[in-house]
Amino acid sequence: MGMTMSEKILARVSGQSKVSAGDIVWVKVDIVMMHDLLGPWMVDGGFRRLGGQLFDKDKVVVVSDHCTPPATVQQADILKFTRDWARNQDLTYYYEFEGPCHQVIVEHGHVRPGRLILGTDSHTCMAGGLGAFATGIGSTEMIGVLLTGETWLKVPETIKVVWDGKIPHGVYAKDLILETIKDIGHAGATYQSIEFSGEAIKDLSIDERLVLSNMAVEAGAKTGLIEPDEKVANYLRSKGVDEELDLIRSDENASFSRVLYKDASILEPQVACPHEVDNVHSVSLVEGKPVDQVYLGSCTNGRISDLRIAAEILKGKKISKNIRCLVVPASQQIWMQANKEGILDILTEAGCIVNMPSCGACGGFTSGVIGAGEVVMSSSNRNFRGRMGSPKGEVYLGSPATVAATAIEGKITDPRKYLSMEVR
Amino acid sequence: MSFIIRGRVWKYGDNINTDIISPGQYMSLPVEKQAEHAMEAIDSTFSQKIKAGDILVAGSNFGSGSSRETAQMVLKHHKIGAIVATSFARIFYRNSINVGLPVVEIDTSVIQEGDDLEIDLLIGKVINRSQGTEYKGTKLPEHLIEMVKMGGLEPYLAKKLNIS
Numbered sequence: 001m002g003m004t005m006s007e008k009i010l011a012r013v014s015g016q017s018k019v020s021a022g023d024i025v026w027v028k029v030d031i032v033m034m035h036d037l038l039g040p041w042m043v044d045g046g047f048r049r050l051g052g053q054l055f056d057k058d059k060v061v062v063v064s065d066h067c068t069p070p071a072t073v074q075q076a077d078i079l080k081f082t083r084d085w086a087r088n089q090d091l092t093y094y095y096e097f098e099g100p101c102h103q104v105i106v107e108h109g110h111v112r113p114g115r116l117i118l119g120t121d122s123h124t125c126m127a128g129g130l131g132a133f134a135t136g137i138g139s140t141e142m143i144g145v146l147l148t149g150e151t152w153l154k155v156p157e158t159i160k161v162v163w164d165g166k167i168p169h170g171v172y173a174k175d176l177i178l179e180t181i182k183d184i185g186h187a188g189a190t191y192q193s194i195e196f197s198g199e200a201i202k203d204l205s206i207d208e209r210l211v212l213s214n215m216a217v218e219a220g221a222k223t224g225l226i227e228p229d230e231k232v233a234n235y236l237r238s239k240g241v242d243e244e245l246d247l248i249r250s251d252e253n254a255s256f257s258r259v260l261y262k263d264a265s266i267l268e269p270q271v272a273c274p275h276e277v278d279n280v281h282s283v284s285l286v287e288g289k290p291v292d293q294v295y296l297g298s299c300t301n302g303r304i305s306d307l308r309i310a311a312e313i314l315k316g317k318k319i320s321k322n323i324r325c326l327v328v329p330a331s332q333q334i335w336m337q338a339n340k341e342g343i344l345d346i347l348t349e350a351g352c353i354v355n356m357p358s359c360g361a362c363g364g365f366t367s368g369v370i371g372a373g374e375v376v377m378s379s380s381n382r383n384f385r386g387r388m389g390s391p392k393g394e395v396y397l398g399s400p401a402t403v404a405a406t407a408i409e410g411k412i413t414d415p416r417k418y419l420s421m422e423v424r
Numbered sequence: 425m426s427f428i429i430r431g432r433v434w435k436y437g438d439n440i441n442t443d444i445i446s447p448g449q450y451m452s453l454p455v456e457k458q459a460e461h462a463m464e465a466i467d468s469t470f471s472q473k474i475k476a477g478d479i480l481v482a483g484s485n486f487g488s489g490s491s492r493e494t495a496q497m498v499l500k501h502h503k504i505g506a507i508v509a510t511s512f513a514r515i516f517y518r519n520s521i522n523v524g525l526p527v528v529e530i531d532t533s534v535i536q537e538g539d540d541l542e543i544d545l546l547i548g549k550v551i552n553r554s555q556g557t558e559y560k561g562t563k564l565p566e567h568l569i570e571m572v573k574m575g576g577l578e579p580y581l582a583k584k585l586n587i588s
Contacts, residue, residue, distance in 0.1 A: 024565070024567055037451055037452070037492075038491065038492055038493065038494075046578050049578070049582070049587075050578065050581055050582055050585055050587055051585060051587055067452065072452060074452040074453060075452045077452075078452055120491055121490070121491055122489060122490050122491045122515060124491075136490075136491035136515050137518070137519075138491055138492075138496075138515065138518065138519035138522055138523075139493045140493060140519065140523050140576070140578060141519070141522050143577070143578065143581070144577055144581050147581065147585065148585075186439070186485065187439075187484060187485040187488065187511065190485075190511070190514050191514055220485070220488065220513060220514065222514060276439060363448040363490075364443075364447065364448035364449040365448055365449070365451075365452075382443070382489060384441045384442075384443040384444065384489060385441075385443065385444060385465045385466070386443045386444065386447045386448075386449075386465045387443045387448065389449060391444075391447070391464065391465030391466075
């Protein structure tokens, strides 16, 4: 019996030639990631009580993104604590005001195929888009990892999701993942990995692959992996990574708990309706729902390709007078690229407001939370009650194209009528 | 930490996620302030009525969403005796064990609000004193029993790292 990608990675980091789903293994972590809200501020007490010695200052990456820019004194205090901690621990890698951690660690080359990455955030699984085994852990568990560089993991079973067919016009990675979550259910992959494969996935850019892996946790999964290929190698080379990469893949005879075959060619734009991410419907069924705010951003869908799609739709148009449209590039690098390409001008001329890269309103933290009775159409990853502010608000999730088209009409809109008919 | 827990049931439904237990907008506040808002999206009376030792009973997928340990912190602040659910989300379950918040998985469909439950944590047995019934839950994995016995990951690590 061969091994899945997850099994291969966990075998390597536990120093074994073979592991199988269900095994409990002690693993050495390659990269440890913390952010401001669930990082140093939360772990420092226990960390110091247990000696306060980092296992490796080059492997601990801290990103301040949730409290940036601080909206309250408490957030400013947390941010200061995080910055001081990073300095006192002499960390090699500390980033702040650069954007959401998941995007920042990808852009700075910390995420590489075959690595084991643990982070204090549930969307750490995004790194699986480049072929890393990455998952979220809690702050207490992080204390142990910071001290020893190790923890235990149960080797997960893997659900293989095969997306074949050409992705149609107006349909994007976000629509694929929403349809996948609808199919698997929001807890259907609990304790398991998801491996995305198939012709449609190979066709996706790195930007889009990261959307799929980012949202694997919304099906309950431990991680979401995509087989790394030359696109990943080229991407990492462009980020200055020159080491030889382990372009890991599942063996032909690996064992999967389930294999789902999906046809991308018949997929329509999808929308996740309140208040669960698996409450997914084709856009035609929710079209016309009035919204108060549109949110284009987040680690899920705030990358340059997302902003380009929005700009294509919004160029020369105006957003509805009844709404506000917040654009939050997923990193400072993306912000600069969008600026160079004139995208920020196009979006602001259309009436959008461009905020700084951060976790912002996606998690209800800063800059654009919603009030009671308000409705948001968002390109982010979670629509739980209270996620973006008031528990009496409503969050709908869709692709950047659906979000941009919704901004024009002020109600949920099928983006296809605003896109040129060019095949992607 | 006692392994026999007995308390009154407060019953909730499926998919009680981390944004409900610990809303993002309050996460930068001190834990006692955060705790006032625990569960308020679905039950505005939660933080007033919950008493030390009470048992939270819920349906499937309890604790889905974020890895935030503030969810455990606010429930521990209210001195919840245990959480009994039909199923838990993965990170929440793991975090609960790490911080010494007892969690048990059983089919909770017949448990009623106000029931008097007794839980034997290590063997995963739940006795419903009100209904005169007994449920067999999932047992904790062997490798975690020692950690739970010691009260969570921090005391476990202290021993492992030889720190008194």
